[in-house]
């Protein structure tokens with residue numbers, strides 16, 4: 001395993017750890033990837049110093065400057081840095097220098113090789129299945145789910161979803177299904193479950 005691959009593996013294993021990301025940024029600087037290093041540092045800084053106002057046109061504060069620079073770097077390199085995650089997802093969100101959140105169609109969440117590649121490339125901790133209508137109760141949602149059934153879709157994951165209790169809100173159902181999807185994909189990719 002290359003040094004770079006070992007860093008990324010460690011970061012995916014420990015998504016909550018900022019130190020690993022910042023050490024990786026130093027390594028990137030020493031290996032002619034200064035934009036990537038800067039991006040990781042900027043997003044880590046911003047995550048821990050969130051201001052009281054959103055990005056404002058013309059504002060010169062450090063937060064707004066950071067967000068503008070982040071946007072410039074993503075416009076320039078985002079597709080390359082996203083790598084294997086770029087293709088199958090309908091939405092991605094970058095946080096602390098890596099992809100944290102993905103929205104993806106259920107059929108694209110089915111392939112084990114794809115899950116291994118995606119969860120081995122970015123410390124993904126939030127998954128939303130983009131083509132599933134989330135009703136208030138997850139059992140209703142599962143009825144919606146059935147037509148999405150795909151030969152490749154994991155029996156294990158489907159069974160876990162069917163065993164979920166009823167939820168009082170759509171947000172709770174979305175969060176619970178996200179945790180199941182993340183835990184499932186991390187297991188497939190050979191990582192420990194996230195600490196709750």
Ligand SMILES: [Zn+2]
Pocket residue numbers: 053054055056059060061062063064065
């Ligand atoms: Zn500002």
